[in-house]
Amino acid sequence: MRSPSLKTDIIHPAWLRLTHWLNAVAVVVLATSGWRIYNASPFFPFSLPSGLTLGGWLGGALQWHFAAMWLLLANGLLYLGINIATGRLRRQFFPLSPRAILNDLLAALKGKLAHADPRHYNMVQRAAYLFVMLDCIVLVMSGLVLWKSVQFPILRELLGGYDSARRVHFIAMAGLVGFVGIHLVMVALVPKTLIAMLRGR
Amino acid sequence: MKKTIIVQEQGQAMLADALRKIKEPSRRQFLQRSLTLGGLALLTGCDVSDESSIEAGLNKVSRFNDKVQGLLFDPNRLAPTYPDSMIAKPFPFNAFYGEDEVKQIDGDSWRLELSGLVTRRTPWSLAQLRALPQESQVTRHICVEGWSAIGKWGGVPFAHFLNLIGADKTAKYVGFKCDDDYFTSIDMATALHPQTIMALTYDGQELPPKYGYPMKLRMPTKLGYKNPKHIRAIYVSNTYTAGYWEDQGYNWFGGS
Numbered sequence: 461m462r463s464p465s466l467k468t469d470i471i472h473p474a475w476l477r478l479t480h481w482l483n484a485v486a487v488v489v490l491a492t493s494g495w496r497i498y499n500a501s502p503f504f505p506f507s508l509p510s511g512l513t514l515g516g517w518l519g520g521a522l523q524w525h526f527a528a529m530w531l532l533l534a535n536g537l538l539y540l541g542i543n544i545a546t547g548r549l550r551r552q553f554f555p556l557s558p559r560a561i562l563n564d565l566l567a568a569l570k571g572k573l574a575h576a577d578p579r580h581y582n583m584v585q586r587a588a589y590l591f592v593m594l595d596c597i598v599l600v601m602s603g604l605v606l607w608k609s610v611q612f613p614i615l616r617e618l619l620g621g622y623d624s625a626r627r628v629h630f631i632a633m634a635g636l637v638g639f640v641g642i643h644l645v646m647v648a649l650v651p652k653t654l655i656a657m658l659r660g661r
Numbered sequence: 662m663k664k665t666i667i668v669q670e671q672g673q674a675m676l677a678d679a680l681r682k683i684k685e686p687s688r689r690q691f692l693q694r695s696l697t698l699g700g701l702a703l704l705t706g707c708d709v710s711d712e713s714s715i716e717a718g719l720n721k722v723s724r725f726n727d728k729v730q731g732l733l734f735d736p737n738r739l740a741p742t743y744p745d746s747m748i749a750k751p752f753p754f755n756a757f758y759g760e761d762e763v764k765q766i767d768g769d770s771w772r773l774e775l776s777g778l779v780t781r782r783t784p785w786s787l788a789q790l791r792a793l794p795q796e797s798q799v800t801r802h803i804c805v806e807g808w809s810a811i812g813k814w815g816g817v818p819f820a821h822f823l824n825l826i827g828a829d830k831t832a833k834y835v836g837f838k839c840d841d842d843y844f845t846s847i848d849m850a851t852a853l854h855p856q857t858i859m860a861l862t863y864d865g866q867e868l869p870p871k872y873g874y875p876m877k878l879r880m881p882t883k884l885g886y887k888n889p890k891h892i893r894a895i896y897v898s899n900t901y902t903a904g905y906w907e908d909q910g911y912n913w914f915g916g917s
Contacts, residue, residue: 497807498807500805500806500807501804501806501807501808503807503808518805518806519906519909519910519911520719520910522805522910522911522912523719523720523722523723523910523912524719526722526723526726526912527718527719527722527723530722606807607917608730608733608916608917609803609917610738610739610740610741610881610882610916610917611733611734611735611738611916611917613738613741616741621741622801622803622809623809626807
């Protein structure tokens with residue numbers, strides 16, 4: 461009677477773990493190469509520490525960035541596709557209400573948010589993971605405008621033009637990096653979530 | 662039977678040495694890391710242990726991105742244009758050398774040389790180019806570094822010029838050699854784009870040396886480094902040649 465219990469024990473299916481870790485690789489490469497690209501012509505009064513960047517110089521960073529973008533895109537489409545097709549997106553992330561998010565957030569800050577069932581996302585998790593999905597979509601869209609601003613006129617105008625798209629891309633990056641930071645702290649506080657993302661249980 | 666090449670004492674010494682090294686934590690860590698890299702290599706299909714193979718892999722992706730950009734390129738889609746009031750003043754100087762090293766070229770003796778898949782190869786003087794129909798545009802120049810600036814260029818539509826010289830428009834590439842030793846090449850579709858012009862003026866004035874006197878190719882559908890200045894020779898070809906920056910790793914298509 462081992463296999464049925466194993467099946468119900470699964471927290472994260474294999475496809476989810478695979479797309480999660482591929483996404484992690486893509487995000488690290490894109491963020492660190494992107495910081496070097498930003499440093500070539502910063503539009504805020506600061507540069508990012510070049511020791512944290514990838515690529516060695518602008519040309520190298522661009523090559524990494526324009527290679528990893530395919531991984532982010534293909535992996536992101538795979539993740540969203542399976543997530544929607546299997547009904548997991550609706551099951552895991554909805555319903556969602558601002559009041560419930562606030563309640564869970566306050567509980568989390570007081571250290572009273574239970575992690576009894578890791579298969580079930582609390583409201584803060586739902587909001588955070590949905591945010592990062594939308595944020596990645598904004599990153600891809602603004603990235604498309606920066607890469608091919610002439611070829612995507614509607615998208616370009618939606619983002620307020622080429623120059624504005626640079627800022628949108630940067631702020632969306634900051635949102636993603638902020639998410640990763642909080643995500644890592646949470647994993648450090650509840651290490652069994654890391655095991656679950658590796659082994660599935 | 663020459664099975665053993667190493668004599669036994671040496672073999673034992675080597676084994677002992679190897680075992681000692683494996684016991685060193687840094688060695689173990691290195692082995693663990695190479696195993697992780699091995700996993701990555703399986704994913705990417707290239708040998709990560711060799712730095713030049715990473716570069717080769719990235720270059721392959723860059724060639725793939727050239728193809729994708731060629732497919733995305735719409736020959737009729739125009740880059741946005743702006744009112745004169747939005748022209749950047751001063752328009753930034755940019756080259757692979759400093760502004761004090763800008764080439765001073767004698768426009769009277771200058772001749773534009775033509776070669777490759779072209780039927781009429783007679784060199785052109787500046788006066789002859791100025792006598793051709795002229796167009797002007799106020800467009801955004803986007804640098805690969807990310808900054809951009811709006812400028813106003815005037816000159817001969819390149820498609821018109823390619824017709825005049827009998828260029829083979831089914832050829833894949835148009836290449837440029839410049840008096841400042843810069844060189845680059847572009848795809849034929851972009852060469853024929855209605856906003857691709859042989860710029861002879863900047864903001865209504867004769868093209869100044871710092872912006873590429875006597876002639877530069879202006880393409881608002883490509884990044885700055887694809888817009889060659891001080892052009893001395895143009896060739897039409899089916900053979901791929903990259904460019905000054907492209908040889909160092911910038912993407913060849915470089916389109917926006």
